[in-house]
Amino acid sequence: MTTWVPTPYQVVTRTVETHDSVTLALRPVAESLPRFLPGQFAMLYAHGVGEVPISVSGVPDDGTLVHTVRAVGAVSRALHDALPGTVIGVRGPFGTTWRLDGVEDLLVVAGGIGLAPLRPVLDHPSRRTVLVAGARTPQDLLYADELAKLSDVDVVLTVDRGDHDWHGRVGFVTEPLASIPLDPDRTTALLCGPEPMMRFCARTLLGRGVPAERIQVSLERNMQCGIGLCGHCQLGPLLVCRDGAVTGYPTAEPLLLAKEL
Amino acid sequence: MTTPMTGLDALPLLMNLSHTQRAAVAGVSRIETYEPGTRLFEEGGLADQCWVVLSGCVMIDTVVPPRGRIVVQSIGPGELVGWSWLVPPYRWHFGATIVSPTRAAVVDTGALRALADEDPALGYQLSLILINALLNRLQATRMRLLDLYRNPS
Numbered sequence: 001m002t003t004w005v006p007t008p009y010q011v012v013t014r015t016v017e018t019h020d021s022v023t024l025a026l027r028p029v030a031e032s033l034p035r036f037l038p039g040q041f042a043m044l045y046a047h048g049v050g051e052v053p054i055s056v057s058g059v060p061d062d063g064t065l066v067h068t069v070r071a072v073g074a075v076s077r078a079l080h081d082a083l084p085g086t087v088i089g090v091r092g093p094f095g096t097t098w099r100l101d102g103v104e105d106l107l108v109v110a111g112g113i114g115l116a117p118l119r120p121v122l123d124h125p126s127r128r129t130v131l132v133a134g135a136r137t138p139q140d141l142l143y144a145d146e147l148a149k150l151s152d153v154d155v156v157l158t159v160d161r162g163d164h165d166w167h168g169r170v171g172f173v174t175e176p177l178a179s180i181p182l183d184p185d186r187t188t189a190l191l192c193g194p195e196p197m198m199r200f201c202a203r204t205l206l207g208r209g210v211p212a213e214r215i216q217v218s219l220e221r222n223m224q225c226g227i228g229l230c231g232h233c234q235l236g237p238l239l240v241c242r243d244g245a246v247t248g249y250p251t252a253e254p255l256l257l258a259k260e261l
Numbered sequence: 262m263t264t265p266m267t268g269l270d271a272l273p274l275l276m277n278l279s280h281t282q283r284a285a286v287a288g289v290s291r292i293e294t295y296e297p298g299t300r301l302f303e304e305g306g307l308a309d310q311c312w313v314v315l316s317g318c319v320m321i322d323t324v325v326p327p328r329g330r331i332v333v334q335s336i337g338p339g340e341l342v343g344w345s346w347l348v349p350p351y352r353w354h355f356g357a358t359i360v361s362p363t364r365a366a367v368v369d370t371g372a373l374r375a376l377a378d379e380d381p382a383l384g385y386q387l388s389l390i391l392i393n394a395l396l397n398r399l400q401a402t403r404m405r406l407l408d409l410y411r412n413p414s
Contacts, residue, residue, distance in 0.1 A: 020412050072413050112410035136410040160405045162332045167360050169318065169335040172401035179273070179339030194409040200400065 003227050006045045006089025007033055009065060011082050017068060017142050021113065022080050023057060026065040026088060033090060036065065038120035039098040039218065039246040043226050044069075045089030046078035053094070053223040054079070055117035055245070065090065068116035068142065094226040096246040098216060103127060104186040107210075109173055109201050110134070111193025115142045117218055117245070118192050122153055130154040130180060134173040134193070138166040156180065173197065177204045184209030192218040199256050202249050215249035217256075269366065273339055274313055274390060282383045289372035294364045301342070301357040308351045310370050311343035317363025321355045334398075335360070341394050346370035 009026035016022050036042065036056045044067065045051040052075045058066030071080035082088060098121055100106070106129045110118050115133050119142075122131060131153050135141040138159050147155050156176045158169035169176065173193075187210050191198045198217045205215055221233035221240040228242030236255045238244060269275050269283045269290070278286065292315075295301070301312070304323060312319070319342050321334040333355065336342045342365070345353045377384030 070412060134410070136408070140410065156337075158335070160408070160410065162335075164329070166332075169337060170320070170332050171334050172404045174404065175340070175397060175401045176337060178397045179337065181339075194414060196404065196407060197409055200404060204397075 003091060003094075006043070006051075006091050007031055008087050009090045011084050011086045011088060012064070014082065014084055018140050020072075020080070021068055021070045021142060023066060023068045024079070024082065024088075025058075026067070026090065028063065029087060032063050033065075034093060035059070035063070036093040037097040038100075039117060040093040040095050041117075041223070041226075041241075041245060042067065042090050042092035042094065043223070044075075044079055045091070046075050046082070047087070047089065049078040050075040051089070051091075051224075052076055052079070053226070053241070055218070056093075057116040057119045058123075059120050068113070068119070070113045091226055094223070094241055095244055098190055098246055100188075103188040105183060105188070106130070107182060107187050107189040107205075108132070109177065109189060109191045109193070111173060111197040112136065112140070113142070114191075114193030114197075114218070118190060119143065121190065122150060125152055130156070130182070132156045132158070132173050132176050132180065134158050134160070134197070136160050138163060138168070172200075174200050174204045177201055178208070182208065182210070184211075188214045188216070190216050190218075195219075195256050199253075202253070212249045212253070216246055217249055217252045218246050219244040219252060219255075272313060272315075272366070274341065274394070277390065278383070278386055282380075282386060285376055285380070285383060286368065286373065286387075289369045289376065290366050292364065293367050294362070295359040297359055297361055297363075299359040299363075301359065302353045304353055304356045306353050308343065308345035308353050308370070311341060311346055311368050312365040313368070314338050314340055314342060315364040315366060317359065317365070318361045319363060319365075320358050320360050322358065323355050330356070341391075343370075344391075344395065346374075347391070 008029040011024050012027045013025040041053045041055040043051050044054050054067045057068040069079045071077040108118050108131045110133045158171050162170040191201050219240050223241040224230050224232040226241045228239040233240040269287050319336045320332045322330045322332045325331045
């Protein structure tokens with residue numbers, strides 16, 4: 001039932017993050033879905049418009065679903081514009097999770113909206129955690145106020161283009177990655193962002209001695225059914241909705257280089 | 262504030278140099294600390310030193326009328342500031358400003374070139390270090406040219 005039929009959830013808060021992104025907190029109208037884990041996604045249905053896959057950007061203990069939505073097409077625009085009180089259909093939880101068991105030092109690398117699926121792993125980390133996040137401009141940085149308050153995470157923010165009020169880094173995420181202190185024997189890296197960004201970040205980390213087996217990436221394809229039946233999200237041998245989105249780099253690497261599959 | 266360089270063993274950038282080679286580079290280097298707002302160099306000025314940032318941040322910029330001084334790149338801990346000393350005419354192509362309290366190893370690049378001329382093995386290792394740092398920056402610049410975070414992507 002939970003996988004095929006959308007469950008009604010109501011928007012309880014809508015937080016504007018950037019000019020094109022909002023974070024929605026959703027509460028079940030009646031029945032609730034199983035608990036989502038960091039890295040998993042839901043199919044969010046905007047009534048009368050359509051359904052899109054959106055990763056969870058928060059997993060509170062009280063069963064609230066938190067999603068950060070960037071307005072890109074018709075469905076995501078409708079979700080982005082949903083005001084508190086709006087009822088949204090939700091299916092899930094779908095997909096794989098960030099694997100954190102046995103992790104010693106955690107390196108989180110995000111680009112653009114890719115920070116959203118990684119946000120839950122930054123909550124109260126129990127290990128040394130470094131976040132390297134990139135955005136187009138300072139105004140495009142997600143969760144800026146929240147990141148500034150993180151006391152137990154080393155945060156490195158960098159933008160493609162700064163402005164006169166920006167005193168942080170200007171450059172691409174691979175640059176701090178090449179020089180930040182890290183112990184390759186202890187580090188596990190989680191990458192999420194545009195695929196070229198993840199490819200280059202992974203190569204930088206491999207060059208620093210981080211084993212491919214300890215690099216995880218989040219893939220994105222045209223997820224529709226969410227349970228590996230329809231085949232729309234096929235990427236080589238993977239059905240990304242079922243075998244991803246979080247995938248080990250040794251599996252993902254050759255697929256990230258394919259022009260079309 | 263200036264202090265003599267006593268060793269470069271802790272710098273990851275130079276980890277492929279032998280202890281002797283690092284000592285030679287230390288002999289033409291010193292540690293300096295800078296306050297925010299300090300202008301390190303101006304576009305067109307003589308490029309006779311480079312910096313390895315130990316802590317803090319340096320912005321590389323250029324003037325674009327009428328937008329003023331535009332930051333094109335920032336350099337953080339462990340990274341190298343300054344390439345124009347490598348090739349004639351040894352003039353800075355951009356300017357640089359300190360944006361947060363910064364500590365850096367400052368290298369006399371004329372003396373460094375002389376060391377490399379005298380000891381080709383050191384020169385070769387230095388070339389590899391510089392090429393690696395340049396490659397990282399070139400590739401990062403190409404990534405930025407792709408404008409990967411734009412909407413729609």
